[in-house]
Amino acid sequence: MTGRFAGRCAVVTGAASGFGEGIARRLAAEGAQVVVADLNAEDAQRVAEDLVGSVAVVCDVASETDIDLLHGAAAAVGDVDILVNNAGVTHLPAPLDEVGGDDFDRIYGVNMKAIYLAARRFVPDMTARGTGVIVNIASTAGVSPRPGLTWYNASKGWVISATRSMAAELAPAGIRVNAVSPVAGETPLLPSFMGGDTDAHREKFIATIPMGRFSTPRDVAAAVAFLASDEADMITGESLLVDGGRCI
């Protein structure tokens, strides 16, 4: 297999659907062996079966035990060169004082704590090898928040901040850390952000995106592939907007 990621191993969380599936397929198309990590066993298997040399690992990224399992399963594939922390969840649009504690905890676990847990397992290996790339999927929500999604927005602001701090700390170890911040995208998560999926919901959101369309898994995967590649080897701590101009 030739390509920018030939001979490399990538772990992509939340890779059974949406952006993560697009990222997994793109990295594999460019030569990577991909560890397709997701809570959803059936769809993780569906994606992994399509990709040469890839495996599905069922795991909850918010669980330390499951991250340990993921780390072990990935080691059986190869040295992990690329870690994409993509799995994410949201609460439904609501006034900030009406979002329940369970929703908050779920967002905290999947959008934030999972990045910490993965770093604790994968960074020491990358440090020992003196090389590695981490890409965290943030969101325009962390840059230009919409009302009604406050706790989700805040979690993505945390991702951008954590990315910058990780990059500063890990650069001397040869590890680059970047984020990709998509605007609302065509994935199964989209109706949860919009509070429904009607023409009116879509028109309202698209009206705020100068390029006049939602982002797609292809758009996000292209940005991740660039940041994960050697072409970006002087880029770290960046949060790359894939937003059709939404945050201008």
Ligand SMILES: NC(=O)c1ccc[n+]([C@@H]2O[C@H](COP(=O)([O-])OP(=O)(O)OC[C@H]3O[C@@H](n4cnc5c(N)ncnc54)[C@H](O)[C@@H]3O)[C@@H](O)[C@H]2O)c1
């Ligand atoms: N779709 C959008 O509009 C949009 C915009 C900006 C950022 N994002 C971010 O992009 C990322 C991917 O979202 P998507 O839109 O592709 O969503 P999606 O719902 O299509 O896919 C998310 C995947 O993550 C998995 N997942 C959820 N919780 C998990 C857990 N605890 N452990 C392991 N896997 C888990 C799900 O099973 C699913 O396969 C998320 O971080 C999201 O916040 C999405």
